[in-house]
Amino acid sequence: MPSLKDLRNRIASVKATQKITKAMQMVAAAKLRRAQEAAVAARPYSERMGAVLANIAASTAGSPDASPLLAGTGKSDVHLLVVCTGERGLAGAFNSSIARLARDHARRLKAEGKTVKIFTVGRKGYDSLRREFPNEIVENVSFRSVKQISYSEARSVARRVLEMFGAGEFDVATLFFSHFQSVIAQIPTAQQIIPAELPTAATVNAEAALYEYEPSEEDILADLLPRNIAIQIFHALLENAASFYGAQMSAMDNATRNAGDMINRLSLSYNRQRQAQITKELIEIISGAEAL
Template structure:
């Protein structure tokens, strides 16, 4: 049985941990509101741009001289999985769920005979190096980023586009966590390179777009040269914003659970401490009474 001193030290240690987790919960709650507003404000623009690019991909005639970001390489043998995670831990299953979704697709593609590589955006995604040591070919450093800006996404987009044009991969998939609520964060995997064809979702949201006539001003090449790289950057920026909100929501829940668990542990240790103390007092009383009777 633990001594009274050891129990008292452990209770003090757990109380200190509880103060830390409670403070971290409050900090995450404060950051969550700003991150949530930023993520929700950027959704309409990103979703509309996605719909426009998907429609263009299904309408514009592709050719060997056309933009690769729109027409693709003509193959889907080499896949790049861009895994966006956080730089810090203590956020529950936030990072684990994103990595698990990426691994699931990687295993499916590998089973089909495809070549799979990973490009990481966020330190916590480096756990993939333990499972695919030879397949992690890129690591975008976001450690110095306190608040996600569009320039951060542009830097990552330029890196991906350069690798794509160099022929390092045929298809790029982006994995991140979509913010649903402070309790629910949904891991998402979407294709960002090349632009996918219009889906049923796009057609349903724009019922007249199928018959629309697309006119370019000043010309098709100049318009697509501007839109296509920007679309990649916008989708990456959206993922980073969604991740920022999801991370804070997941961390707030994780720290709330940790605070509650610490409280339960303090109660159990306090009961054990009181019982041990009472047992020691009872033993001393019995020894005193026994000694008195002996005299």
């Protein structure tokens, strides 16, 4: 049975923890708003890029010298998994659920006899994957010092991926990130980026045929495809940032509530004990007086 003094100290320390988690929740909420704004602001570009790409790809479809970025290398022996996670923890299951999805994917591919290579973006993914796949991780970047993800980070990742693809180091690349659905729901997602999965252009309208291209369609496509990789990675990083703060916010909200419950329980037993002590003293006094 802890003494009254112990209980008092315990309550004080839980209160201090609660203050910290509460503050972290509020910081995460503010950052979440900013991350969401960034994700929304990036949407027009990627939407239009997708539309333009689908148009051109549809009109050059079937040409024998299609870019390998679009048509693939014809094999699917070596898979590259680009795993984007957060730099920090304390965000509930955010990092582990992305890592789990990537791990399951990697295991399945290995069972099929494929070669797996892993490119981790973010420290947490690296930490949790390196135990099981020490030899598969070929690259690891982390943006610890970066406050707000900008396009140049995405471009540097894309560049590395394209260099590896150019050197024939893999056939298929898949991007893993967490799709931000709402503050309480973040869905870990796998998206194939090489060869590109384009939205099948149902809207290959007559207008597209009227376009004049300068330089040729093939040249524009060749210019656009690498850029599209960077855009998709950028999109994933932004979604991830928003998901991360969303997950952190709800994790910290839970922590604050748990601390509250704990304080209630501790206060109750503190008060009980105090009352018990008072009662005990009274009994002593009364029985002492009666003995006289």
